[in-house]
Amino acid sequence: MEEVRGSSSLTRSRHGGGSPARFLQAIAPYFGGKRRLLGQIMKAFPTPADAPVMIDAFLGGGSVSLMAKARGYRVVCNDVALRSAAIGRAFIANDHVTLSTADVTRLLLPRAIPDGPSDDVLPERHARFVRGAMDVALRLGGAKGALLTVLVIRYIMSLRPMGNFGAKAVMQQLSEGRWEEVNPAVLRDSFTRRIQSPPQTICEELIPKINAGVFANGHRNEAQQRDAFDFLSDVEGSVVYLDPPYGGTAAYERALRPLDEILAGRHIDPVPSEFSGRRSVEALDRLIEACRHIPRLVLSYGNAVLRPDELEALVAKHRHNVTVRTIRHAHLAAVSSAEKNATNLEVLVTGGRPR
Template sequence: MNYKKYPKINYIGNKEKIAAWICDQLPEDVNTVADVFSGGCSFSFEAKKRGYRVIANDILLINHQLALALIENNHDILTDEDVNTIFSGSLKSGFMTEHYANVFFFEDECKQLDYIHENISELVNPYKKALAFSLMRRAMIRKMPYSRFTIPWEKIKQLRDEEYSYAKYGRRRAYHNETFESHFRQNLAAYNQAVFDNGKTHQAFNEDVFDLLKHIQADAVYLDPPYTGTMNNYFGFYGLLDSYISSAIQQPFNNHFMDKKQVVELFERLIGCLKPFKYWLLSYNNVSHPNREELAAMLAQDGHSVKILETPHVYKVTGKENKQNHKEILFLVENHHANL
């Protein structure tokens, strides 16, 4: 089972490189783990590979699709017939054309997105549909300079000009101008092979973390919230993908952990919601707010045992001068009063 490979996701803040290290810290009596800010699902995927029962949750619709496709889904993959159906038909003016033509993609590309969305929506199997949207996420990200949807249109056009890119950066970045279908098909095998059954039943949720924690049961909860004070505008980076999935302009979500003025209160509230769970694992880094000592004190309240581990971790979106100064911090908490 361990040969299964996590596919290319391109998710800012992804823990792919240290997911194994984090999983190594799970206590021996853990059978079910809840990844409540699952993001690109790298930790959930590693936990599933190791035989745990996994509960994955994220408030972004596109991350929920990833969790449905790669975590909850144990069997269903996209066949050649499915893919041919997804890319059959002709250009269509719809939601993306109306709202995002010449905003993030050219008009003809938005018309492609509209007809592809219509075809994906007609898939009956929810896991096939989730895989298709996950592959479209990959395709849309590959065509987007810097892999996030916060770039002005004039800059997008400039960076997608292969001659400009070559003159400026020594790279033509031709993949920005490949079709959605080309990117989809190039990544199809990698996503299909990532679907596997570890003998457990998994769940994927699309909820605010405070609502989720009221109704799930798990031996350990892994928390990887946005790191306050760093580049953590996940709705800005990926909200367009949520709008594409839903064919509705999505609004920024609450409880986003971006505001330094609110984050301590959010952490206190979050810790209060963790009381039913025996183990808590919290990822953070050494330049975020609140700092290491403040978080450790908050987590240790009520007599909880707190162990702090560190590992170097390079954040791709960090400025060059800061890349080597960042360390990933993992707080491992044992709650002696868990009431499960």
């Protein structure tokens, strides 16, 4: 078993095409995102010449699929959640449609704004803008609708750094300009400046970043929105990347519920993924089995419920030639305590031919 330290060298350097990995600016900063681990993850993949079709069953923020697209794989990605499937439609399946300032101007035209569950998540002016923009995005559909959905996601995340949807009182204080009541640490935070910007300014700042994620790679790439087991039952490929929610960590459906509710325009009763629940190890076992028609496997996982050697044994039940690397990966202070960072490991497992 090999141990390495996490690094972001690949995201700062070149992705093989000779230009810096500018397209990664398009990625939403979801927790669980693999942007900082891309160097190690991509090294675990066979080359596109050996494995031309890469399957990403849990797209999340999209960094691994986007990097694989840039490297020349044909990418077929999937995520059950709209917040991620929209990223797949905007950046993986789409290779030429981009957002323009005219698209934003259209969003700002006066019209009826639907009611929706965003008022305690964002200050009023921004809440109205995202509700209206999401209404347009869903009506439009297609690549443009997906890009507008990503714009809404990035807009919301930029006002809620690291997707922190607690602190509802702060939103009200900011909304009503009750500055003296706001926690000084929050006031110092850079998002305070952003919260005072008009929607147009925020969009104009985000659009070039989002458009940087749109490019062609000569393949017909695909994005789906299904449960991973349905998706894996009929998808064909040469290598599958599995990055399910890790057992023993917070469920995405709960942590990102306010975002999901704004995107859906209605209240949602979150149903946590089976990969986050008490039966996470059993779900992981079935998941690895569900990939047996795909010749190679790369799995990202944490060490909260299984030690690296236990994970290795689990994959070895299903595949030959299993390798394991552990990566010490300090999460951002905003999402993890110092104590957790001391023990958090990212485990990267590869598996060859199915048994």
